[in-house]
Amino acid sequence: MSEINKLKILNDPIYGFISITNPLVYDLIQHPYFQRLRRISQMGMTYLVYPGAHHTRFHHALGCMHIMQKTVAVLRFKGVDISDEEENALCIAILLHDIGHGPFSHAMEHSIVENVSHESISLLFMDRLNEIFDGQLSLAIKIFRGQYHRKFMLQLISSQLDMDRMDYLKRDSFYSGVAEGNINSERLIQMLNVQDDMLVIEEKGIYSVEKFLVARRLMYWQAYLHKTSVAAELMLTKVLKRAKQLTQQGISLECSRPLKFFMENHISLEDFDNTILDTFSRLDDFDVISAIKEWQYHDDYVLAELCRMIINRDLPKIKLHAQKVSKEEVVRLRLQLMERTGLTEKDAAYFVYRGTIKNQAYNKKEEPIHILKKDGTIEDVAEASDQLNLKALSKPVTKYYLCYPKSLNF
Known part of the structure; x- marks a missing residue:
């Protein structure tokens, strides 16, 4: 042979x-x-x-x-x-070096697992592979x-x-x-x-x-x-946050077993063993997309609407400013949404929010070129x-x- x-x-x-x-x-x-x-x-x-x-x-x-x-x-x-x-x-x-990335790369980092970077998970995979390949x-x-x-x-x-x-x-x-x-x-x-x-x-x-x-x-x-990429990735993290919240309340959501495991459990770096690492290794973009396709028809308005917006690329408006957006402006828009939809203030926060993005091509404080x-x-x-x-x-x-x-x- x-x-x-x-x-x-x-x-x-x-x-x-x-x-x-x-x-x-x-x-x-x-x-x-x-x-x-x-x-x-x-x-x-x-x-x-x-x-x-x-x-x-x-x-x-x-x-x-x-x-x-x-x-x-x-x-x-x-x-x-x-x-x-x-x-x-x-x-x-x-x-x-990137073997520890979760679904959609950086978009869902720190949300599938609790505050764990992909670099840390990459090292866990490397250590496990080192065992499998006898220290090579x-x-x-x-x-x-x-x-x-x-x-x-x-x-x-x-x-x-x-x-x-x-x-x-x-x-x-x-x-x-x-x-x-x-x-x-x-x-x-x-x-x-x-x-x-x-x-x-x-x-x-x-x-x-x-x-x-x-x-x-x-x-x-x-x-x-790009502001539209940022808006889409923010929505993706909010979908998982909502799904986790509903799961923790005992509401069952249709999804793959690996995704269900990470929604039902709060996993930190200290929790990772070979079994959890294997479960993470079965998680990829397809788990998330298939779940979103299913969840767009869920009874929960927030989850369903967020999923529908991603699937149909009906993304939110995103405006960039040189100065920090005032809290009053965010509250005004949330109240407007609450009047139209009957959402609570907490649920309206899934659709109206502010934040920052930073761009630094070269950092002189780090090791220089x-x-x-x-x-x-x-x-x-x-x-x-x-x-x-x-x-x-x-x-x-x-x-x-x-x-x-x-x-x-x-």
């Missing part, structure tokens, strides 16, 4: 051919925990704004692994010593946790110029059609180097970094923080750049939103 060929070549619309050159990587991709990422959308509800944005976390993870392979090859060419074991660990760590992921986990002595390896996985950001900007720009988000990842990778155990960009690559940061800012305003100058000195990109707008990009911009049904008078 012939064995499966685990050395595969995949075709990707962004990079062309992606190679799986290691049997362990193949086995990890084939595992049900990872295959689940095919059913987790990369950009949440953004497809309601950009119809092409239906790509998944599976696409993104493979793309990250591919550019990690390219980066290791470039660094080795420049004399950076990276062993085969370290290369394998880097590829595994970036491949699995130990070095990858060590790098991912920042516990490995070679600091630049963590920067490749998690920093302000990491493989994650390089892939998602290029990929999300491609699928959404937002051309302003496109970056030259090939050029950025070619300019990478390591100095004093730090990841640096050679000075001649500074304009590519500037383009990268500008693209990131524009993608946030035009795609990730280091530019390696020709004289061997290292400088923060915001200082090294001759573009004044980079300093502006490092300042956070806050906008305030107000959501309310379109039928109300603002």
Whole structure:
């Protein structure tokens, strides 16, 4: 009986051919925990704004692994010593960095489970896979946790110029059609180097970094923080909040068993064991969408109306303001809705609400993007750049939103 060929070549619309050159990587991709990422959308509800944005976390993870392979090859060419074991660990760590995402990626983070980030759940999955694969992921986990002595390896996985950001900007720009988000990842990778155990960009690559940061800012305003995307994702979290509230009151809701489990139980990070992790691994976009399709006909007006609005893309009006929206304005709109529908003030809050969104392309307080100058000195990109707008990009911009049904008078 012939064995499966685990050395595969995949075709990707962004990079062309992606190679799986290691049997362990193949086995990890084939595992049900990872295959689940095919059913987790990369950009949440953004497809309601950009119809092409239906790509998944599976696409993104493979793309990250591919550019990690390219980066290791470039660094080795420049004399950076990276062993085969370290290369394998880097590829595994970036491949699995998003494995803990829940349905619709960021849209439902902290709501399926109680205040638990996807990074924490990713680590739980990695630890579990390490048990299944007899400790072969130990070095990858060590790098991912920042516990490995070679600091630049963590920067490749998690920093302000990491493989994650390089892939998602290029990929999300491609699928959404937002051309302003496109970056030259090939050029950025070619300019990478390591100095004093730090990841640096050679000075001649500074304009590519500037383009990268500008693209990131524009993608946030035009795609990730597009006001209609924000409104849809807020509605999605409110659907789950209402469903949880009704379930806690003993009202039975039709949905899949994994979703029902997380609605009936308050699960924190400390509660996760292998059984709960397996239950979480069976939860994806399809559970949520099928539940919403069913719940739009429920007797509870709030749940049914929220679900109907999502299914039919009858989204609320969302207005952005430079100043914080007054509480009085929110109360006025809620009273208007209460008069029309007979809702209580508490229930009206599901339809009229305010909040904030923030966009910061570059954070100087975090570990900076280091530019390696020709004289061997290292400088923060915001200082090294001759573009004044980079300093502006490092300042956070806050906008305030107000959501309310379109039928109300603002």
